[in-house]
Amino acid sequence: MYNRTIALAGNPNVGKSTVFNCLTGLTQHTGNWPGKTVDIAQGMAVIGDTKFTVVDLPGSYSLLSHSTEEEIARDFICFGKPDVVVVVCDASCLERNMNLVLQVIEVHPKTLVCVNLMDEAKKKRITVDLNLLSTLLHTPVCGCTARSRQGIDSLLEKLSWLTNSDITTSDTLRISYSDKVESAIAMVEPAISDAAREAGLPSRWVALRLIEGDHSILDSLQRYSGINPLAVKDALRDAKKELSENGISEDILIDMIVKSIYRLSNQICAAAVRFENAEYNRRQLRIDRLLTSRKTGILCMLLLLALVFWITIVGANKPSDFLYSLFGRVEIWLTMGCQAIGFPDWLQGILIMGAYRVTAWVVAVMLPPMAIFFPLFTLLEDVGYLPRIAFNLDRSFQRCGACGKQALTMSLGFGCNACGVTGCRIIDSKRERLIAILTNNFVPCNGRFPLLMIIPMMFFITDGMHPALSAILPTLCLTGLILLGVAMTFFSSKLLSKTLLKGQPSSFTLELPPFRKPQIVSVIVRSMLDRTFFVLRRAVAVAFPAGALIWALSNITAGGDSLLLHMTRFLDPAGRFLGMDGVILSAFILGFPANEIVLPIALMAYVANGTLTDLPSIIELKAILTQNGWTMVTALCTILFSLMHWPCSTTCLTIRKETGSTGWTMVAFMLPTVMGVTICALVAMVLRALI
Amino acid sequence: MHKNRLNDVAVGKTANILRLESPSDIRRRLLDIGCTEGTPVTCLFTGPSGEPRAYCIRGAIMALRKEDAKTIIVDQI
Numbered sequence: 229m230y231n232r233t234i235a236l237a238g239n240p241n242v243g244k245s246t247v248f249n250c251l252t253g254l255t256q257h258t259g260n261w262p263g264k265t266v267d268i269a270q271g272m273a274v275i276g277d278t279k280f281t282v283v284d285l286p287g288s289y290s291l292l293s294h295s296t297e298e299e300i301a302r303d304f305i306c307f308g309k310p311d312v313v314v315v316v317c318d319a320s321c322l323e324r325n326m327n328l329v330l331q332v333i334e335v336h337p338k339t340l341v342c343v344n345l346m347d348e349a350k351k352k353r354i355t356v357d358l359n360l361l362s363t364l365l366h367t368p369v370c371g372c373t374a375r376s377r378q379g380i381d382s383l384l385e386k387l388s389w390l391t392n393s394d395i396t397t398s399d400t401l402r403i404s405y406s407d408k409v410e411s412a413i414a415m416v417e418p419a420i421s422d423a424a425r426e427a428g429l430p431s432r433w434v435a436l437r438l439i440e441g442d443h444s445i446l447d448s449l450q451r452y453s454g455i456n457p458l459a460v461k462d463a464l465r466d467a468k469k470e471l472s473e474n475g476i477s478e479d480i481l482i483d484m485i486v487k488s489i490y491r492l493s494n495q496i497c498a499a500a501v502r503f504e505n506a507e508y509n510r511r512q513l514r515i516d517r518l519l520t521s522r523k524t525g526i527l528c529m530l531l532l533l534a535l536v537f538w539i540t541i542v543g544a545n546k547p548s549d550f551l552y553s554l555f556g557r558v559e560i561w562l563t564m565g566c567q568a569i570g571f572p573d574w575l576q577g578i579l580i581m582g583a584y585r586v587t588a589w590v591v592a593v594m595l596p597p598m599a600i601f602f603p604l605f606t607l608l609e610d611v612g613y614l615p616r617i618a619f620n621l622d623r624s625f626q627r628c629g630a631c632g633k634q635a636l637t638m639s640l641g642f643g644c645n646a647c648g649v650t651g652c653r654i655i656d657s658k659r660e661r662l663i664a665i666l667t668n669n670f671v672p673c674n675g676r677f678p679l680l681m682i683i684p685m686m687f688f689i690t691d692g693m694h695p696a697l698s699a700i701l702p703t704l705c706l707t708g709l710i711l712l713g714v715a716m717t718f719f720s721s722k723l724l725s726k727t728l729l730k731g732q733p734s735s736f737t738l739e740l741p742p743f744r745k746p747q748i749v750s751v752i753v754r755s756m757l758d759r760t761f762f763v764l765r766r767a768v769a770v771a772f773p774a775g776a777l778i779w780a781l782s783n784i785t786a787g788g789d790s791l792l793l794h795m796t797r798f799l800d801p802a803g804r805f806l807g808m809d810g811v812i813l814s815a816f817i818l819g820f821p822a823n824e825i826v827l828p829i830a831l832m833a834y835v836a837n838g839t840l841t842d843l844p845s846i847i848e849l850k851a852i853l854t855q856n857g858w859t860m861v862t863a864l865c866t867i868l869f870s871l872m873h874w875p876c877s878t879t880c881l882t883i884r885k886e887t888g889s890t891g892w893t894m895v896a897f898m899l900p901t902v903m904g905v906t907i908c909a910l911v912a913m914v915l916r917a918l919i
Numbered sequence: 920m921h922k923n924r925l926n927d928v929a930v931g932k933t934a935n936i937l938r939l940e941s942p943s944d945i946r947r948r949l950l951d952i953g954c955t956e957g958t959p960v961t962c963l964f965t966g967p968s969g970e971p972r973a974y975c976i977r978g979a980i981m982a983l984r985k986e987d988a989k990t991i992i993v994d995q996i
Binding site: 289290292293294295318320321322323324327479482483486487490513516517520521522525526615619620622623626632734735736737738739740741742 | 939945951958963964967973977978979980982984987
């Protein structure tokens with residue numbers, strides 16, 4: 229068995245992940261690329277007698293810019309020593325994709341061009357002559373539609389061939405630049421050719437990067453091979469002097485280089501690509517205009533949001549009930565088992581009535597909605613709708629001093645705020661990234677959905693209503709709450725950009741990929757494995773010890789009253805000030821590890837002896853709450869506080885990791901808390917005065 | 920000479936790029952996505968408040984803000 233490495237590169241939105249999945253199946257995992265804190269997906273592929281490690285590089289438009297993705301891609305291709313680089317391209321967009329292809333060919337001799345999305349090109353009547361392309365590029369080219377696995381065999385075959393061939397840089401295509409640039413290259417190349425050869429890089433390419441002003445290449449070279457920095461600096465200085473004497477500044481130089489690459493790209497594509505119909509897809513354009521127009525754009529967004537929640541609420545009902553009764557039966561067996569073994573009462577209490585019950589509650593309440601919500605969300609993602617959301621909201625974000633991409637991180641936050649925080653890496657500007665991180669918690673995560681759904685359901689549902697209908701009011705409530713969360717996000721983003729994080733809005737380009745038919749099965753499998761079970765596993769890991777702890781707190785007495793009672797009594801004044809009570813406030817505080825356990829903790833504390841007696845139904849829940857003094861005001865303030873309070877422990881840890889600063893983590897902790905406290909206190913005061 | 924900028928191009932119309940007057944950070948990015956001299960760009964649609972605008976550049980749809988589109992000088996067709 230030989231071991232080889234394949235690097236998978238390509239523009240964003242070309243189906244690179246689909247190709248990656250085709251090659252690696254389910255053997256993938258994400259890992260850290262040394263030196264950078266970005267996760268890179270890796271997997272295994274076996275072709276013939278060779279075992280390939282496939283590394284999925286971040287999507288990038290070129291290797292020459294200095295954004296994080298481009299640097300990671302560039303560094304891995306240069307210094308990660310992949311045996312082959314596969315550049316995945318979009319057949320409908322070859323001209324622009326050629327930019328990256330040519331750059332990769334320039335630096336790595338063994339490049340395979342994989343032209344993906346051939347089916348879409350066919351629909352748009354674009355034909356690509358793959359053989360001619362291969363001849364012009366001096367490198368193997370294959371076409372495929374990764375989504376339906378067409379052409380993958382050809383890809384594997386050419387991969388094998390290329391890995392075992394002995395193509396070197398001298399065999400590959402050479403991009404020629406204008407005379408002045410070429411003479412500058414000639415001046416610098418001799419000084420670095422030995423070092424470049426030692427590092428395994430084409431000296432011409434290294435010379436060009438140095439002239440262009442990329443100093444990180446020099447540092448990397450020094451690390452990987454012996455190089456005489458002085459000689460290099462002299463040669464560089466001379467080259468730069470000559471260039472500026474000819475009126476070529478660094479900016480103009482970059483222009484010229486990119487133009488040369490595109491000129492070659494145009495030539496190649498003019499020969500190999502034929503457009504029979506020069507118009508872009510009319511139907512997609514009509515849909516896009518509908519989704520982004522002044523009259524219908526925002527409306528569509530709201531409707532889609534409401535629809536997703538409605539499906540989640542309706543669909544989760546029966547499965548939740550089923551899980552409730554299932555876990556109830558299991559509990560009876562567990563109790564019998566414990567008694568048979570002869571466990572002491574307290575052990576039985578802590579394990580079954582504490583830990584097991586809370587865990588069972590969390591799973592029964594959380595799993596069905598998550599199993600519906602996450603696939604729906606991933607579906608919207610795959611179809612390509614999310615960038616349209618960012619497109620629609622960009623102006624509003626810009627006015628708040630933030631970036632439109634924050635809309636995407638907010639959407640991720642619906643699933644899990646920690647994931648939303650990690651997702652903020654897509655925002656290039658550090659200032660705007662921080663704003664997105666600090667405000668992510670205003671969007672309620674899946675762990676808060678149950679509370680935000682159950683409480684409105686308790687106060688609006690009536691027994692006789694048809695399930696679909698009785699889900700409409702809670703849907704509207706949930707949607708309204710989400711909108712409130714979004715409004716708070718805008719407000720706090722603006723606040724931050726005027727105070728702690730002052731600065732100008734940065735520039736950004738957002739690609740709107742064509743709408744694509746999502747692969748339903750892949751969506752369901754991926755969202756289940758990656759998202760649903762991941763979040764659920766964490767919830768269970770927190771619920772188990774939390775349940776045990778609560779049982780302990782409510783059964784260990786000090787001075788005649790349980791510890792829990794002491795705590796809730798102590799917090800009662802503060803709780804009431806905020807429109808809630810001591811129990812709810814304690815529940816929020818004890819729910820710091822995970823939002824999922826807030827409601828179970830409150831319920832357990834209400835039911836005096838600290839157990840959830842037989843996993844209650846909605847009607848029973850409402851009775852418990854009203855018996856303990858809940859009014860509409862309490863319900864409202866609890867909902868508001870759930871929306872606006874400190875991030876859970878996992879999110880806090882993630883924020884610490886992403887920002888590298890405890891100070892900003894404290895801000896992230898305080899910002900939603902202060903908002904929540906202020907708003908709840910105000911609402912409580914106003915409503916109590918009115919009623 | 921009257922300068923035409925990309926943000927002046929109406930929805931549905933196409934123009935060729937003459938040159939970029941953009942600051943270095945956005946300039947690189949614009950070049951990478953294909954905004955070189957002579958490239959035809961078509962304005963496809965706009966956001967709810969008129970901004971950002973979606974342009975067809977070399978076969979892909981890219982959204983640009985008004986400030987950034989202003990820095991691209993075009994020759995109106």
